[in-house]
Amino acid sequence: MASLGNPKNTIEMIQKHQFAFQKKFGQNFLVDEHVLEKIIRAAGVTKEDLVLEVGPGIGTLTQYLAEAAGQVIAVEIDGKLIPILEETLGSYENVMVIQKDILKVDIRQLAEEYHGGRPIKVVANLPYYITTPIIMKLFEENVPVENITVMIQKEVADRMQACPGSKDYGALSLAVQYYADTYLAANVPPNCFIPRPNVGSAVIRLTRHENPAVEVDDEKLMFSLIRASFNQRRKTLQNGLNNSPELSYDKDEIAQGIESLGLSPTVRGEALSLQQFAQLSNYLGRIR
Numbered sequence: 008m009a010s011l012g013n014p015k016n017t018i019e020m021i022q023k024h025q026f027a028f029q030k031k032f033g034q035n036f037l038v039d040e041h042v043l044e045k046i047i048r049a050a051g052v053t054k055e056d057l058v059l060e061v062g063p064g065i066g067t068l069t070q071y072l073a074e075a076a077g078q079v080i081a082v083e084i085d086g087k088l089i090p091i092l093e094e095t096l097g098s099y100e101n102v103m104v105i106q107k108d109i110l111k112v113d114i115r116q117l118a119e120e121y122h123g124g125r126p127i128k129v130v131a132n133l134p135y136y137i138t139t140p141i142i143m144k145l146f147e148e149n150v151p152v153e154n155i156t157v158m159i160q161k162e163v164a165d166r167m168q169a170c171p172g173s174k175d176y177g178a179l180s181l182a183v184q185y186y187a188d189t190y191l192a193a194n195v196p197p198n199c200f201i202p203r204p205n206v207g208s209a210v211i212r213l214t215r216h217e218n219p220a221v222e223v224d225d226e227k228l229m230f231s232l233i234r235a236s237f238n239q240r241r242k243t244l245q246n247g248l249n250n251s252p253e254l255s256y257d258k259d260e261i262a263q264g265i266e267s268l269g270l271s272p273t274v275r276g277e278a279l280s281l282q283q284f285a286q287l288s289n290y291l292g293r294i295r
Contacts, residue, residue: 011067011095012040017201020065024091028202032085033134036064037158039199042210043071049192049212050130050156052076057122061109061131061141064088066095068132073099076128080117082109109141114150126153126215135160135204139179142213146186155213156192164191164209171280178237181281182230185220187213221285229288236276236284244276256291264290 011017017038020026028034037043046068052058052075063069063081065088072079079102083092089106096102103121105112118127129145129152138159145152162175167183168191169175183189195208223229235251236244248254248261256264262272267290268283279287 010040011036011065011070012038012043014038014201017065017067020091020095021201024094026065026087026091029085029087032062033136034064034085035132035134035200035202035204037067037132037195037199038201039195042158042193042195042199043068045193046130046156046158046210047071047075049190049210050128050154052128052130057118057125057127059114059117059127059129061129062134063092063104064132065091068130069096069102070099072130073102077101078121079103080105080121082107082112084108110137110144114145115148118151124151126151128153129155130157132158135163135206138163143182146182146215152215154215155187156210157213158195158208158210160204161194161207161209164211167211167213171278176277177240178230178233181233181284183213184281187215189213221282223285224289225292228292229284232288232291233276233284236279240275240277242275243273244270244279245272245274247276260291260294263294 011020017036052072054077056076057078058072058076060069060072060079060081063083069079069081081102082105086106092104118124133141142155145155166175166177166179168189169180190212192210192212195210197203197207231253232248235254236247239247239250245261245265248256249258264287265272265274268286
């Protein structure tokens with residue numbers, strides 16, 4: 008079959024099936040062969056790999072993955088795309104399409120059943136509205152994942168890589184960096200998609216740490232502190248933590264915790280590194 012990485016072939020396929028794009032699913036199909044090749048290279052896909060693809064669309068990236076991987080499991084929420092995928096992927100025996108919402112799929116079970124529980128690779132051109140829930144599901148549910156290579160909104164990729172003190176730094180930066188190393192593989196302009204999105208995109212690879220980046224007694228408490236400190240960015244860290252309904256520490260305990268880091272009581276959350284949030288969490292956890 009002719010490559011769907013060619014815009015002409017994609018348009019023909021869409022017209023043939025009279026497919027209507029659905030805004031609620033954030034559908035933008037990638038039509039650039041160079042970018043598709045970059046995604047495969049960044050993910051390091053080999054014949055040893057089981058690749059989970061989220062949102063295959065009409066199967067453009069899936070064709071490239073099928074050529075490179077041992078097996079591909081593609082999860083698509085939109086039932087109207089299934090007949091197109093049956094046509095575009097019909098000649099690939101190593102592809103299985105599941106029509107389901109990825110947030111409701113037991114990915115650990117898929118890895119167990121089809122890959123003997125060994126780490127899988129996740130590759131996707133992700134709808135922007137669902138990027139963070141999908142990535143956090145993969146990390147928090149401790150799915151056996153070697154790396155996650157995704158096309159996402161450029162602004163979100165910047166946030167994932169941001170350092171303390173920068174405008175992009177926030178809860179997402181800390182969460183991603185706690186679980187994985189980040190590598191920006193490509194910036195992708197809007198004209199590489201049908202239909203064209205209003206914003207630039209980027210391909211980012213997240214390689215899971217064998218162990219989390221910092222040692223923390225209570226992961227849940229640390230992430231509660233992180234959320235509270237960024238929920239009200241303009242407030243000092245002390246006030247942000249004191250006002251959080253998720254936390255039950257009084258002002259003095261919080262002040263002592265901040266002091267234990269050698270920081271000023273007027274410091275803001277955006278100034279703290281992941282290591283400092285872990286230390287603050289350990290301090291507050293131990294005084295109870």
